[in-house]
Amino acid sequence: MTAISLLIGVLIIVVVGAICFWVMDRFAPDGRLAQLLKLLVVLVCLGAIVQRLLALTY
DSSP states (O other): OHHHHHHHHHHHHHHHHHHHHHHHHHHOOSHHHHHHHHHHHHHHHHHHHHHHHHHHHO
């Protein structure tokens, strides 16, 4: 049951990250700003995934 919960949580994080990428591509006028925001989204998503994985080990 915990593996399914982990998988659903990771999928939700990935979908939210993909939506953020789409919004940035659509509305960020500057290429540099968009790249920095995308890097921030990737780091936040990876941090959230690692947090879920670490919570599973404890």
